[in-house]
Amino acid sequence: MQHQAPMHQWPAVVETLFHSCVEAFEHNDSGSQQPQELASVALTSIGHYLGGRIDYLQKLDSMQRKHRNQQIERDSLRMTHGQLAERYGLTSAAIGQILRAMRKQRLSKD
Numbered sequence: 001m002q003h004q005a006p007m008h009q010w011p012a013v014v015e016t017l018f019h020s021c022v023e024a025f026e027h028n029d030s031g032s033q034q035p036q037e038l039a040s041v042a043l044t045s046i047g048h049y050l051g052g053r054i055d056y057l058q059k060l061d062s063m064q065r066k067h068r069n070q071q072i073e074r075d076s077l078r079m080t081h082g083q084l085a086e087r088y089g090l091t092s093a094a095i096g097q098i099l100r101a102m103r104k105q106r107l108s109k110d
Contacts, residue, residue, distance in 0.1 A: 017046055022067055073102045 021039035072084055076099055081092040088095070 017042075019067065069098050069102055072098055 018039050021042045025038045068088060072088060072095065075084055075087070076095075079087070081095045081099075084090075084095045085092045090098075
């Protein structure tokens with residue numbers, strides 16, 4: 001049985017499924033593959049199940065960056081910019097820029 005998500009909802013559905021898969025893979029032993037790579041493979045399968053094709057799927061690096069930035073925002077509640085920079089392999093300036101962008105995005109939604 002195939003299910004078809006309305007076309008205008010598909011990007012949001014894919015993003016929600018991606019993050020759900022990443023979280024599941026992060027909490028389970030997924031071998032040598034990165035959770036984001038596994039989520040991408042899973043979404044391809046889900047896309048075929050939902051209608052036989054994927055009309056919109058962000059590039060993997062774009063989804064990974066978005067997921068990373070969300071993690072940085074969560075971690076910023078308990079870590080300094082320097083600690084975040086070391087953990088994520090970025091500069092403190094890049095961490096500040098990410099957090100400002102995330103804050104701006106969150107405020108624009110309210």
